[in-house]
Amino acid sequence: MADAKVIPFDDDRSRGGAQRPARRRPGGPRGAAPDASPAPVSALPGQQAVSQGPRGGQDPQQGRQDAQGAAEAAAPRPDGAEVRERPGAQWDRRIAGGLAFLRRRITGEYEVDEFGYDEELTDQVLMSLLRPFYEKYFRVEVKGVENIPAEGGALVVANHSGTLPLDGLMMQVAVHDHHPAGRHLRLLAADLVFMLPVVNELARKAGHTLACAEDAQALLERGEVVGVMPEGFKGIGKPFSERYKLQRFGRGGFVSTALRTGTPIVPCSIVGAEEIYPMIGNAKTLARLLGFPYFPITPTFPWLGPAGLVPLPTKWTIQFGEPIPTDGYPPEAAEDPMLMFNLTDQVREQIQHTLYKLLVQRRSVFF
Secondary structure: OOOOOOOOOOOOOOOOOOOOOOOOOOOOOOOOOOOOOOOOOOOOOOOOOOOEOOOOOEOHHHHHHHHHHHHHHHOOOOOOOOOOOOOOHHHHHHHHHHHHHHHHHHHOOOOOOOOOOOHHHHHHHHHHHHHHHHHHHOOOEEEOHHHOOOOOOEEEEEOOOOOOOHHHHHHHHHHHHHOOOOOOEEEEEOHHHHHOOOHHHHHHHOOOEEOOHHHHHHHHHOOOEEEEOOOOHHHHOOOHHHOOOOOOOOOOHHHHHHHHHOOOEEEEEEEOHHHOOOOOEEOHHHHHHHOOOOOEEOOOOOOOHHHHHOOOOOOOEEEEOOOEOOOOOOHHHHHOHHHHHHHHHHHHHHHHHHHHHHHHHOOOOOO
16 A cells, blocks of 8 residues: 555635626616716625726726725624625535545555554544434434543443444444544454454454454553443343343453553443344354354344344433543552452443433433
8 A cells, every 4th residue: 555644635725705797787777868877886795896997897996996805805804703605615615625535545645554544534434424323313412422531542441232233333423523632432343343344344444453452552552542342242142131231341351451551441331222123032053154153133133134134213322431540550450350350340330330320311212
């Protein structure tokens, strides 16, 4: 891949100062003699009047004054009043920005990091594709996103559910769109994600990486916000009867990584994802044949075929809790199994307690 450099996505220069030529009305005022000079033409809103010279042409001196006045009108006003933009200027900028984006993709003038993360593609394309689901379909409500530090590394730990891992993607949009510092969430994903064609490439472009201690530590040391869902397939593939009951958080590897890097742990609770695919059964034999950890049976899948893959439009809430600091522990704390167990249990209990609280406050699954 060619070396790439960052080029601004859009041209932010103002285009509101473009002027249209003034139109002249034929003839003079009613009742005037045929050879009378035409009356001055009033300028339409947003247009410039034409001053007539002695021969009916434009007076050069007056033209210079009019041009100066138009430039002053296009400049920002000190009283904060809004200057009207030329109709269609916004679309012109979008088209120009889109063409510039395509040129950079073709010529290779963009950057990716050692994990394959393409920030420009994520911001301009992938987030734009996910945002309608986030805003219109699941109508996600975000709380406490400011608890993620404005700078430096942070480890976001969340519950996992929903049969398909849409909760991680919605959490990524929530941080991207709502964090005051405009931070990006780098998710740790299971190895199955990177075995699937197409999905593998898109996951890398979106900033996802393998859920291993080495990659997580490298990202945290670089000051990235890293997201992990310790329940793994046990959480995403649990039956509907066990919804909102957290599964085991593994052996606390995420706590060890946070202790080694001295980064805070931010608990995150997601309500609404459990109901998008109510899993009422698991075809284990078929799952083993396909190499999947489970094969879900829901009220709509596989009975309705591809239509059964459409998730139910539930109402979501994502709440980020108070961060748990880890920088006060000594370096050898990462090797203390009792400390890791206590911190893992603290994070798990905080997420579970918040889930119960959000469920009590929820009026309906869909509203």
